Amino acid sequence: GAGVSQSPSNKVTEKGKDVELRCDPISGHTALYWYRQSLGQGLEFLIYFQGNSAPDKSGLPSDRFSAERTGGSVSTLTIQRTQQEDSAVYLCASSLKLAVYEQYFGPGTRLTVT
């Protein structure tokens, strides 16, 4: 079946612009996660959703970052007034439910802020 998909695969933006990154989880998966992979920091947790609510937003680096999930499916990660340090690969994952279920990762969106 179809895996987790993310769009765009690559995004180049100018410093100060806003960007939206999209994640389509595996159909039927209730939990959705966002991570960031960067050279200096490795893989960092950003936020996760159970259904449409986000019980843990502790990983969002600043108030320029926000995320939403609608209809228990698609999620959008928005970065406002992008900075060069936001350049990274943004990974989305989904799992059938929370707790012991495996997280399936998408291919990521590579964001470059110039």
Next chain:
Amino acid sequence: AQSVTQLDSQVPVFEEAPVELRCNYSSSVSVYLFWYVQYPNQGLQLLLKYLSGSTLVESINGFEAEFNKSQTSFHLRKPSVHISDTAEYFCAVKNPQGGSEKLVFGKGTKLTVNP
């Protein structure tokens, strides 16, 4: 707070040699442990996991990892590697009672298998 340390950022080995990728975690509570693999130009895939029960867990492609609570380790081993095992390997931990579902990852170990 939990943390994961992967001491080796890069591990070069020759084909058919054994390999061990080290992972240590810090946590004051029980944890779930995972190894993920990222092949070149591909997404992260779960390799194996420890949730409870037998401390030795195996993957379908010959890797195994052993949970050692006293040493807070979850090292990944393979007795004989192939060229196709070249990838980046990430160890991760989750606190099942922590109220959060986030995975905390190590910084990764790049395994390069040379002919």
